[in-house]
Amino acid sequence: MPTILVIDDEPKILRIIEHCLTREGYEVTTALDGQQAIEQFQRQDYDLIILDLALPKVDGFQVCRTIRETSSIPIIILSVRNQEVDKILGFNLGVDDYLTKPFSPIELCLRVKAILRRTKEENHSSSIDGSSYSHNGLTINPTSREVYLDDHPIELTAKEFDILWFMVKHPNKVFTRKQLLYQIWQNDYVGNEDTVTVLISRLREKIKRTDSQFSFIQTLRGVGYKFVI
Structure with missing residues (x-):
């Protein structure tokens, strides 16, 4: 219950x-x-x-x-x-x-x-078919929903992790805010696309390196976002 x-x-x-x-x-x-x-x-x-x-x-x-x-x-x-x-x-x-x-x-x-x-x-799906991702210092374990950057743990909210993992599974593919809104909330959320903008901005800040201009998540102005490898 x-x-x-x-x-x-x-x-x-x-x-x-x-x-x-x-x-x-x-x-x-x-x-x-x-x-x-x-x-x-x-x-x-x-x-x-x-x-x-x-x-x-x-x-x-x-x-x-x-x-x-x-x-x-x-x-x-x-x-x-x-x-x-x-x-x-x-x-x-x-x-x-x-x-x-x-x-x-x-x-x-x-x-x-x-x-x-x-x-x-989501928990069931992660437990049966999730496989970890590790590239360029970023490590993601969908089963435990843990994220590390250069071996340092990164604390993400549930929705931040959902967006990150979805984009990681589709590297270099551009998604509009509307597409991401649907993929993460599907038909369960009634709101506007600014929610995605806020989540992406916060997520990008959490997984960036302070000593580099590189960003895992890139913005294509007027189009959307993509996770680059």
């Missing part, structure tokens, strides 16, 4: 989400503020987190940062803030989806189901 941590400072919303998810067969734990959320996360293993941004004590962005220090667990953001900058910041912190309040509990449950299904399929 998948376990889900739901964090929101409105008890009514917590009850609605908990009822919806419990009815779908999930085990749900709730938290009313950011500090409690961090304590719950450190106390128990979860399969997915649903996180409100406007939290007392510790806000949702800081909660996300703390979680991402040690885990790539899927995170869905809930927020009344519909500004593009908040969405980009959220994805920049490694969230998997962003839902604006007011929201449909049915849609939320569908997104939860889609993300958990995709995560399970």
Whole structure:
């Protein structure tokens, strides 16, 4: 039974989400503020987190940062803030989806189901047909989802790793932002292509050498991106 941590400072919303998810067969734990959320996360293993941004004590962005220090667990953001900058910041912190309040509990449950299904399929796929990649100092193990650059570990979020591994499997091939958006989220994400731009920018920064102009991921202006070997 998948376990889900739901964090929101409105008890009514917590009850609605908990009822919806419990009815779908999930085990749900709730938290009313950011500090409690961090304590719950450190106390128990979860399969997915649903996180409100406007939290007392510790806000949702800081909660996300703390979680991402040690885990790539899927995170869905809930927020009344519909500004593009908040969405980009959220994805920049490694969230998997962003839902604006007011929201449909049915849609939320569908997104939860889609993300958990995709995560399970990715883990299964990696375990049966993944083979490691090593070239030019970059080493990737899709089974353990570990990345090293010149023998130094590189911490990637789940989506950063997904984009990197997809592009590595298709070296020197150019992909548009739309193509990458579909390949990584398929039909599970409703949003715009700026999400890909943010992820690629962050990923490129993480796997670059400070003493070289070489970049594993190159941008073809007005076209898309490619992983070069």
